[in-house]
Amino acid sequence: MVDAAAARTRVQVASTPTAAPLLRVRALVKDYGAVHAVRGIDLDLNRGEVLGFLGPNGSGKSTTIRCILDLLRPTSGRIEVFGMDPRRDGVAIRSRLSYVPGELRLPNRMSCAQVIASIGRLRGGFDPTRRDELAERLKLDLRRPTRQLSTGNRRKLSLLLAFLWPVDLLVLDEPTSGLDPLMQHEFVGLLREARATGATVFLSSHVLSEVQRTADRVVVLRAGRVVAQGTVEELRGRARQRVEVWFEGDVPSYLKDVPGLVDTAVDGHRFTASLTGPIRPLLAFLGSQPVTGMLVEEPDLEEAFLDLYEERA
Amino acid sequence: MSGPSAELVLAPLRSIRRATIIWGVALAVLVAATVSVWPAFKSGSGVSQAIDQLPQGVVQAFGLEGFGTPAGFLRGNLYAFFIPLLLVGVAIYFVSSLTAGEEDAGRLELVFAQPVPRRAVFAGRAVAALACLAVLVVVTALVQWGADAHVHLSINGGRLGATLALSALLALFHGGLAVAVAGFRPRTSVVLGIAFVVAITGMVAALLFPLSAALKPFAHLSPWDWAFAGDPLVNATAPWRYLVLALPAVAMALFGIWAFGRRDIRAA
Numbered sequence: 001m002v003d004a005a006a007a008r009t010r011v012q013v014a015s016t017p018t019a020a021p022l023l024r025v026r027a028l029v030k031d032y033g034a035v036h037a038v039r040g041i042d043l044d045l046n047r048g049e050v051l052g053f054l055g056p057n058g059s060g061k062s063t064t065i066r067c068i069l070d071l072l073r074p075t076s077g078r079i080e081v082f083g084m085d086p087r088r089d090g091v092a093i094r095s096r097l098s099y100v101p102g103e104l105r106l107p108n109r110m111s112c113a114q115v116i117a118s119i120g121r122l123r124g125g126f127d128p129t130r131r132d133e134l135a136e137r138l139k140l141d142l143r144r145p146t147r148q149l150s151t152g153n154r155r156k157l158s159l160l161l162a163f164l165w166p167v168d169l170l171v172l173d174e175p176t177s178g179l180d181p182l183m184q185h186e187f188v189g190l191l192r193e194a195r196a197t198g199a200t201v202f203l204s205s206h207v208l209s210e211v212q213r214t215a216d217r218v219v220v221l222r223a224g225r226v227v228a229q230g231t232v233e234e235l236r237g238r239a240r241q242r243v244e245v246w247f248e249g250d251v252p253s254y255l256k257d258v259p260g261l262v263d264t265a266v267d268g269h270r271f272t273a274s275l276t277g278p279i280r281p282l283l284a285f286l287g288s289q290p291v292t293g294m295l296v297e298e299p300d301l302e303e304a305f306l307d308l309y310e311e312r313a
Numbered sequence: 314m315s316g317p318s319a320e321l322v323l324a325p326l327r328s329i330r331r332a333t334i335i336w337g338v339a340l341a342v343l344v345a346a347t348v349s350v351w352p353a354f355k356s357g358s359g360v361s362q363a364i365d366q367l368p369q370g371v372v373q374a375f376g377l378e379g380f381g382t383p384a385g386f387l388r389g390n391l392y393a394f395f396i397p398l399l400l401v402g403v404a405i406y407f408v409s410s411l412t413a414g415e416e417d418a419g420r421l422e423l424v425f426a427q428p429v430p431r432r433a434v435f436a437g438r439a440v441a442a443l444a445c446l447a448v449l450v451v452v453t454a455l456v457q458w459g460a461d462a463h464v465h466l467s468i469n470g471g472r473l474g475a476t477l478a479l480s481a482l483l484a485l486f487h488g489g490l491a492v493a494v495a496g497f498r499p500r501t502s503v504v505l506g507i508a509f510v511v512a513i514t515g516m517v518a519a520l521l522f523p524l525s526a527a528l529k530p531f532a533h534l535s536p537w538d539w540a541f542a543g544d545p546l547v548n549a550t551a552p553w554r555y556l557v558l559a560l561p562a563v564a565m566a567l568f569g570i571w572a573f574g575r576r577d578i579r580a581a
Contacts, residue, residue, distance in 0.1 A: 062580070069426055071578040095428035105419035107328055121320040122427040161423070 020083060022047045022169060022200050023068065028077035030063050037063040039224035040077070045169075045202055050195060052215030052232075053204040056309045059221040061204045062102050065173050068202075069099055082168070095123075097169040098162040102177070102204075104154045106146035112157050113142040119161055126164050134160045137186055151178035163190050170194060173204045188213055208305060222309060239304030240274040242297040243282065247271065248290040258285050317429055321437030324424075325411045326444060332410075333445040336403050340396070340449055341456040347390045348460035354386065364389075370524045383461075383468045384546040387476075392546060394516060396453065397480040397537070403449060404488035405508040407442035412495035413504045416579050425578050432574040439492045439566055446488065450481045468546070475550045479540040482558035486536050487512050489562035489569075496569025499579045 023045035030038040038060040045051045055061050066072040068079055070086035070093075079086055081093045106115055112135075120126040135142050138156040149157065155178045162170055170191075176184045184207070191201060191214050205211050211218060212232050220228040220235075228235060243261070245251075251271045256264040260277040269292075275282060279296065286294070364372060364380045372378055379385030412435060415421050424434055454477050461468055491508040498504075519537035522528040532538050539557045543550055 066578075066580065070431070071422065071425055071580075073575070073577055091428045091430055094426060099426040101422050101426070103419065104423065106423070107324075107415075107420055109328070109331075118320060118324050119423065119427060122317045122424065122429055124316060158423075 021045055021080075022049075022082060023202065024078075024080040025064070025068070026078045028064060028067060028079065029075045030060070030067060030072060031075045036224055038067070038074075041221070041224070041226055043219050043226065043229070045200060047200055048195070048198060049217065050191070050201040050203060050215045052211035052218040053202060053221070054206075054208075054211060054218055054305060055221030058223075059309075060224040061221055062173055063224075064221075065099075065171055065202070065204060068171065069094065069097075096167055097171055098165060098167045100155075100158045100162045100170075100172045100175045102173040104158040106149070106154065106157070108147050110146050111143055112140060112146065112149070112160075115146060115157065116142070116161065116164070120164075123165060130164055131160070134163055134190075137190070138183065152180065152183070155179055156183065159187060159190070163194060166197070166199075168198070168200060170199055170201045170203075172201065174206060175203070176205070176207055176210060184210065220305065220309075235304055238276075240276050241279070242295075243271075243273050243275050244293075244295040245271045245286065245291060246293040248292055252289060255285065255289075258282050317427075318433065318437070321429060321433055322441050322444070325415075325438045325441035328415075329407055329411065329441070329445055332407070333448055336399075337449055337452045340399060340453045343395065343399075344391065344453060344456045345460050348387075348457070348464055348466055350390075351383075351386060351464045351466045355381075373523060378544075379547070383466050384472065386466070387468060387473075388544070388546050392476050392480065393541070394520065394537075396477075397483050397540070398512075398516065400446065400449065400453075400480050400484035401487045401512045402509075404442065404446050404484035405491045405505065405512065407445050408439060408488045408491035408495065409501055409504040409508070411438040411442055412492065413499045414501045416495075416499040417501050419580060422578065422580070431578070432570050435496065435573040436570050439488075439570070442488060443485070446481065446484055450477055450484075453477060472546050472549075476541075476545045479545055479550065479554065479558070482555060482562065483536055483540045485562040486558045486565075489565035492569035493565040493572070494569070496571070496573035497576070 021044035023043075025041055025043045028038055028041040029036075041060070041064055043051075053061055053064075063072060067074050068081060068086060070090040073087065082096060084093055086093055107118075110118070116126070116131060131142075134140075138160055140153060140156040140160060144153070146154075146157075155175070159175060162172065162175070176187050179187065188210065191203075195201060201214070203211065203215060215232060217231055218229065218235055219226055228238070240262075245255075247269045249269065251266045251269065255261070255271060256273070259281045260275050260279075261273040261282065262276060264271070264273040275296070378388075380389050415438070421434065425431055454474070457473065457477070458470070460466070461473075487508055490511060491504050494504045494507050515535040515537045518528075518532050518535040519541065522532035522535075533542075536558060539554055543554060545554075
């Protein structure tokens with residue numbers, strides 16, 4: 001059931017000599033009347049990359065994704081996918097990508113196998129062996145009617161559909177929402193396999209550990225704007241570190257003036273604070289002090305994102 | 314049609330297959346049951362004489378003229394408004410549920426994410442609704458002709474075909490309107506509301522406005538008047554009556570498909 005187009009390998013596509021980003025978004029704005037869902041987003045997704053797309057509910061993640069897929073028409077701004085305009089070249093673009101929607105609503109009175117067959121006919125065929133393999137890995141009974149599927153099983157079906165075809169770009173909107181930890185692990189495995197064969201991934205997620213494990217770069221949205229982007233390590237570097245210092249005598253009163261220290265507190269000979277930014281000024285100061293002990297905790301990635309989400313950063 | 318194009322029609326057809334069967338059975342039963350009364354009616358039920366006592370305007374309004382004749386019997390019992398109204402309702406319901414209803418429920422998002430033109434998805438659903446409507450018209454015609462032959466209800470086949478064709482085109486007109494509204498605004502309530510208000514208003518105008526000298530001219534604004542004012546079961550139908558229903562239906566459907574291509578797809 002695999003036709004020539006569907007059987008096109010990603011290796012061939014990956015060899016296309018171009019350095020341009022696979023996805024380019026510039027000054028994207030999407031308004032719903034008086035509601036400003038997206039307020040000028042710029043982002044690039046490079047070929048072969050896994051980009052984590054993070055943000056609290058209502059930050060504009062799904063709206064951006066739906067604009068990329070031409071499900072929504074931007075109020076202004078420009079989107080290029082594979083160098084093409086989603087509005088003009090939507091069919092060509094969608095033939096090279098798979099999409100997992102944030103919430104999958106399925107036709108009534110169909111089994112999972114029938115849904116796959118129907119979508120397969122729209123895509124010009126599929127490999128039944130691959131379908132069965134994915135169904136087994138995701139523990140999805142293809143005979144089950146869609147109306148009997150739990151949230152988790154609906155999610156499994158959408159993942160099966162996403163990984164069934166060898167596409168160049170996977171657009172995944174909260175792909176593990178509703179999945180148990182075992183299936184989340186399986187998803188990460190599928191993602192890594194897809195990436196190993198050259199697929200590029202646009203991953204919107206609330207699960208930080210999942211993003212941390214899979215993403216090369218992260219873009220964080222808040223209120224329709226990009227508030228941070230970089231590698232996971234770069235974002236971790238922005239996170240607050242918890243610092244505790246014990247002194248032989250009283251805590252020097254001017255310690256709190258060291259750059260980067262916030263939320264300072266003194267409890268007898270013990271000084272506690274949060275450190276934002278480089279640790280060098282603190283170490284330089286403490287080098288000349290009667291310090292008896294010191295503890296610096298690993299930056300908490302979740303804390304870093306919460307800072308970004310809540311405008312504390 | 315190639316594979317993907319065929320699937321854009323076949324998938325929605327599968328989803329309303331059961332509804333089409335139920336509607337087909339209902340129409341068949343209605344037609345067969347009505348026609349089965351003809352032998353008893355013809356042999357002197359007294360209804361025909363009773364109708365003759367009614368005011369002429371009422372007789373005209375409810376399509377009861379010549380009720381004792383085969384054409385009058387079918388007109389008064391089925392084709393003055395029952396069959397056309399059912400077909401109109403079915404057309405509106407099918408279009409609404411396959412377009413705005415499915416989009417409103419978020420069930421089309423997966424389809425729109427596939428490599429198919431979004432207008433083709435919408436058009437495929439309109440075509441599926443049209444195909445189901447055609448099936449119902451054929452079922453109605455076959456049952457009608459079969460039942461007529463069985464009880465020896467002598468009716469001109471051409472006139473009956475014209476009446477059914479006009480009923481189908483009237484349904485198509487309102488289906489086209491539903492496509493236009495759904496293309497513009499994907500809300501089931503809006504699609505059903507506008508299409509049914511137009512259908513019922515048109516029917517009332519065609520049936521009752523002729524009773525009032527002041528309102529009578531406005532009856533000609535009704536699609537029901539365009540379809541049935543010429544009494545197609547009795548008289549030959551002028552070609553313009555087909556065109557005046559079919560052309561706006563096609564135009565409205567094309568407008569809906571065009572409008573659909575320009576707007577956002579509703580999220581789940």
